[in-house]
Amino acid sequence: METNRQGHTRYPPHIGRWLLALLLLALVLPLLPYAVATMEGTSAAISGVVHNPGADYWRDVRQRDAPMAGNTQVRGVDSGILISQAGEQWRQYRTEKLVPWSVVALGGMLGIFVLYYLIRGKIRIEAGRSGQLLRRYTTPEMVVHWLLAASFVILALSGLILLYGRWALIPLLGPAGFSVTASVCKYLHNYVGLFFTVLVPIAFFLYLRDSLFNFKVDLKWFMRAGGYFGGKEPSAEKVNAGQKAWYWVAMLGGFVLIASGLTLDFPNFQQGREWLQDAHVIHTIAAVGVIAFFIVHLYLATVGVEGALEAMTTGHVDANWARQHHDLWYKELQSGRGQQTVEKPPLSGGTHAGGVASPAPDD
């Protein structure tokens, strides 16, 4: 290159074309090995690239790609697995999700009902007691209810103690004291669970007929939230929509709890850790859900609604209670089309020792 007299730079001939060719080469050349590899059908064709056996080995050890078990002389559950990654996820689920979120869910539910009781108070029988009793539950229905209730309460309490005891009870009882409590809870949970397993299917069929949704009535009940938050109490059959929802939550939740619980209860079938972890996650989510709903049931059946508890303790309810909360069932009984007839209250004996005229004991 030189500068002429006029001050213009003189380039070699065809420099533009050469530069263009160079540019194209720079773009295409890096793709060449890829093209060769593609044509040969294997990436190993690229010379100089060797698999690092060390990396492969540690990938095998940590089982990143697939749960691959090695061989071992030791006979035991998952013995061939060197490092199981799933345990860490389960740990995080238990310590960072299950414990705090179940406190929020169950504590929140309790708080809502304490507030509700303070604001709304007990839902009274508006017309007062009529003294006329209606048969609501048969003896088998009551017996199964209370057996199921007892086993459920034992299971829920022992489960919650095992879940929260480390934080709530060790400071109170000390490590040795809580160990005894927790041990008792473990055995109660494991063995009462077997009774629960028998009772839930019985309860399922026993209460199924009354708990099938009648969408015409029940949708309206749900839309008005059962009249619990103001407004006229919507119509309901023998079992109202909320009670039907509780039935389905308890029963379906119960079956999930049984299936996952039995998986955890019988380690003698040599099921591996991932089965146990998954079963535990399913078991605890179902348990928190059912216990949360159980708080609703417990409140409404005892302190929440006057005259409700005696349905399950005596099998009878007051006619005015039935007319207020289960109007369709009441009309059905009155018209005589129902299978259960209006009964005279027992004159003596039984739980209503005072007879007809005396006010109910919880008044």
Next chain:
Amino acid sequence: MARMKFYCDSERCIECNACVTACKNENEVPWGVNRRRVVTINDGSPGERSLSVACMHCSDAPCAAVCPVDCFYTTDDGVVLHDKDICIGCGYCFYACPFGAPQFPADGAFGSRGKMDKCTFCAGGPEIDNSAEEHRKYGSNRLAEGKLPLCAEMCATKALLAGDGDTVSDIYRERVTWRGAAGLSSGWGVAYGKDRDRGSRGLDGRAAGKD
């Protein structure tokens, strides 16, 4: 303070299971329980490697985090131990542990779990060192006698190292330096050093020598 560590050198482990046997014998572990096991991956194919695995005495131990009765504790040496008087045999530590270390003797109906048993780094339990009660529950307490875990002491190829983490990593670093890139070379000279190198630090039979 020293922090105790295990390391198993897969280039050396020959799957002889002496560590497993030594552990069972030394600690008289319950029937059906193995505190240590040797796992071989790619058995019979190129790339076959064996590793001896037991409790790795994690610094953030998942077993301790999930225990509902909080029965785990870490000693000053960084050994994770548990109290069998507190343990209720729920199995949660077994779910959480990545190494499958916690083991349960069957106790009662339907294989329900007894008190958990795992590797103690031959450091016993919370009882008085080398008391009869400690030996009955947890086996040997070699650490209290100034000895290292028997599994590593017995290892014929010195694949399994146990001791102060700094010393263990020094020994392993030295081995790797000789071998070159991991697993790319093999053979006696690579694994154990040339004749002239033998007897140098860490290769004279002491897993965690003090020199």
